[in-house]
Amino acid sequence: EALVHPAMLAHPNPKRVAIIGGGEGATLREVLKHKTVEGVKMVEIDGELVGLCREHLAEWSDCSDVEGCDADSCFDDSRANVTFEDAFG
Secondary structure, three states: HHHHHHHHHHHHHHHOEEEEEEOOOOOOOOHHHOOOEEEEEEEEHHHHHHEEEEEEOHHHHHHOOOOOOOOOOHHOOOEEEEOOOOOOO
């Protein structure tokens, strides 16, 4: 939260957001709380990590109570495009 919201609030109308890393889903959850966001591209190098976090840390990516989200898991929200690759490679 402390890293996401200052950047989001500094922009007058954030619509497209990129997240590099963030496999636990908490950054994605905080970004999706902003109603102006139309799309989020999250690039995570380790798909296995995301799977483990979805299973064991599900509350970190829980969007069931986030207004505007259309899925219980933030990873499954229609605005989220999550890919597994090296963002710098």
